[in-house]
Ligand SMILES: Nc1ncnc2c1ncn2[C@@H]1O[C@H](CCC(=O)c2cccc(C(=O)O)c2)[C@@H](O)[C@H]1O
C-alpha cells in the first residue's frame with residue numbers, strides 16, 4: 001500500500017522505465033513544488049505560521065476539502081517565502097527534485113506578484129531565481145525556464161504588476177518564456193485579462209493560462225479567443241464540449257494535464273472519471289504534469305504511471321508522451337532535438353532484446 005492519493009497500479013517494470021525516462025515538465029508551480037522538507041524548514045523559521053513544521057503532519061495539512069481550501073493552504077505556504085534567500089533555496093531544491101526524476105527541462109510557473117506584494121524586492125527576487133536557474137543547470141544539467149502567472153482572484157492590480165515584471169526589460173529575467181493566469185476560476189472571467197496578455201505576447205512571451213479546471217468549457221474558449229492561449233493549463237472541462245475537443249485537436253492546442261491535481265482539488269471526482277481518455281481519442285496533444293507535486297502526494301513519475309494506466313500505454317506510448325511535452329515546450333530547437341534524441345536512445349536501449 002502506498003501513501004499516494006492516486007496509485008497507478010502499473011507493472012513494476014513500467015515504473016522502472018518511467019523513473020529513467022528523460023522528461024520535460026510544462027505545468028509545475030514554484031511554491032507548489034516545495035518539498036515537505038523545505039516547507040517544514042521554512043515553517044520552523046517562521047513560528048507565527050500555521051504550516052506544520054514536521055513532514056508527517058504536513059501530509060494531513062495538504063488534504064483539501066475543495067479548490068478554495070487548496071488555495072488557502074497554498075497561500076499559507078506562499079507566506080513562508082519571505083526573503084530572497086528563501087526564494088533561491090526553494091528554486092534550487094525544486095530543480096534538484098526535478099533532476100532526480102530525470103526531468104531535463106521544466107517551465108516553472110512563478111507568481112511574482114505574490115512575493116513582491118509580501119515585501120520581497122523585485123530585483124532581488126529576479127536575481128534569486130536566475131541564480132538558482134543557472135546553478136541548477138550547471139549542477140544537475142536541468143534546464144529551467146519561467147512562466148509568470150497572474151493570480152486572477154487578486155484582480156487587475158495583480159495583472160498590471162505581473163505584466164510589468166514580465167515585459168519591462170529593466171526587471172524581466174532572462175529565463176522568462178511564458179505568461180499565465182492561475183488561482184480560482186470561479187468569479188474570475190478570463191476576458192478582463194486580455195490587455196495584459198496582449199502586452200506579454202507583444203513582448204515575445206507565450207500565453208499559457210489555466211482554464212477549464214474548476215469551471216466549464218466556456219472558460220477554455222475564452223482563454224483561446226481573448227488570451228490567445230498556445231497551450232491550456234488543465235482544460236479538464238473541454239470534454240463537455242465536442243466542438244471544443246475538435247478545435248483543440250484541429251489547431252493542435254496542447255492540454256497540460258495534471259491527473260492527481262484534479263483529484264486532490266476535487267476538480268474531478270475519481271481518477272477513473274478523468275477525461276484524459278477523451279482527449280487522446282479526440283486527437284488532442286496531451287502532456288503529463290504534476291502541478292504541485294508535494295501538495296498532491298505525487299511526483300511527475302507517478303503522473304506518468306497514472307497516465308499509463310488510464311491510456312493503457314506501454315513503454316513506447318510513455319516515450320511518446322514525454323516527446324509530446326518536449327515538442328510543445330518553449331525550449332529552443334537544438335535543446336528540443338537533444339532531449340528527444342535522449343528519449344529515443346533510452347527507449348531503444350530499454351526495449352533492446
Ligand atoms: N492547480 C492550480 N490551479 C490554479 N492555480 C494554482 C494551481 N496550483 C497552484 N496555483 C497557484 O495558486 C496561486 C493562487 C494565488 C491566488 O489565487 C491569490 C489570490 C489572492 C491573493 C493572492 C496573493 O498572492 O496575494 C493570491 C497562483 O500563484 C497559482 O499559480
Ligand SMILES: [Zn+2]
Nearest residue numbers: 029210233291
Ligand atoms: Zn496549475
